[in-house]
Amino acid sequence: xxIKPRFRVALLALALASAPVGAPLAQSxxxxxxxxxxxxxxxxxxxxxxxxxxGLANLLExxxxxxxxxxxxxxxQITTHIERLLNHGDNEEALALIEKRMAETKDQRGTDVxxxxxxxxxxxxLQRTNEAIDVYTEMTNRFPxxxxxxxxxAALYAGRGELEKxxxxxxxxxxxxxxxxxxxxNLGDLQLLQALRTYKKAAKDGVPGMQDKAREVETMLKxxxxx
Numbered sequence: 001x002x003i004k005p006r007f008r009v010a011l012l013a014l015a016l017a018s019a020p021v022g023a024p025l026a027q028s029x030x031x032x033x034x035x036x037x038x039x040x041x042x043x044x045x046x047x048x049x050x051x052x053x054x055g056l057a058n059l060l061e062x063x064x065x066x067x068x069x070x071x072x073x074x075x076x077q078i079t080t081h082i083e084r085l086l087n088h089g090d091n092e093e094a095l096a097l098i099e100k101r102m103a104e105t106k107d108q109r110g111t112d113v114x115x116x117x118x119x120x121x122x123x124x125x126l127q128r129t130n131e132a133i134d135v136y137t138e139m140t141n142r143f144p145x146x147x148x149x150x151x152x153x154a155a156l157y158a159g160r161g162e163l164e165k166x167x168x169x170x171x172x173x174x175x176x177x178x179x180x181x182x183x184x185x186n187l188g189d190l191q192l193l194q195a196l197r198t199y200k201k202a203a204k205d206g207v208p209g210m211q212d213k214a215r216e217v218e219t220m221l222k223x224x225x226x227x
Contacts, residue, residue, distance in 0.1 A: 079114050086121055095122040113143060120152065129156055140172070147173040147180045154186060163194050189224065192217055 073081070078101055085094035098119050105112060120135035133156050139149035150173035157166035167190055173183035196217040203210035 075112065079112075079118070082115075082118050086118060086125065089125075091122050091125040094118070095126065098122055111142070113139070113146070117149065120149070124152070124156060129160070132156060140169075144172070145176050147177040147183055150176065151180070151183045151186060154183070154190070158186075158190060158193065163190060163197065166190055167194075189221070192221055196221070 078097070082094050082097055082101075085091070085097070098115060101112075101115060102119070105115075116135065116139060120132045120139070123129075123135065124132035133153065136149045136153040136156070139146065140153060143149070150169045154166040154169035154173065157163070157169060167187070170183050170187045170190060173180055174187070177183075196214055199210045199214035199217060203214055
């Protein structure tokens with residue numbers, strides 16, 4: 001229970017009034033005539049109240065300000081929480097937590113690669129595409145062996161119609177991990193987009209049958225999006 005501050009003086013007076021007459025107001029120094037009951041204790045041990053002052057000690061304990069006893073989350077717990085926010089579409093909240101964590105760890109050695117990746121994801125989800133591309137590009141420069149940044153960078157390039165850059169990024173993702181299924185699937189979709197662009201250009205130039213080819217590819221892409 002928390003005691004309101006304006007009641008503290010009165011309660012302290014009551015506690016002092018209830019103390020036995022002659023109760024010491026100061027403890028003897030170590031090495032004095034009396035035996036020091038705290039001599040064998042460390043700073044991890046609570047110091048027991050002197051005789052006759054239990055009421056005051058209990059009162060002081062009661063009026064301590066409330067303390068949040070929740071444990072500080074570990075880096076992995078923070079990462080998991082951010083991932084959950086991103087997966088649920090809570091991108092603003094995720095970005096705020098990411099930036100807070102980045103500010104807290106900016107002077108630490110090393111790089112939290114997962115946090116950096118989540119930063120780019122949050123920026124992309126909030127349509128801050130240029131910033132997301134900058135973060136992914138930095139990741140591909142510093143950690144070229146990771147396929148995920150390459151893959152996500154390709155998706156952003158494709159969304160802007162920069163299909164050649166997207167293809168290069170996907171090929172780098174597959175070079176980093178030939179078994180990375182997401183990048184291989186995205187490369188297939190990208191090739192369909194490139195074919196669609198080629199067919200449309202040919203149709204515009206008057207090549208017979210290209211308009212039908214373009215419609216076929218468009219239908220395929222729409223079907224894939226619906227799955």
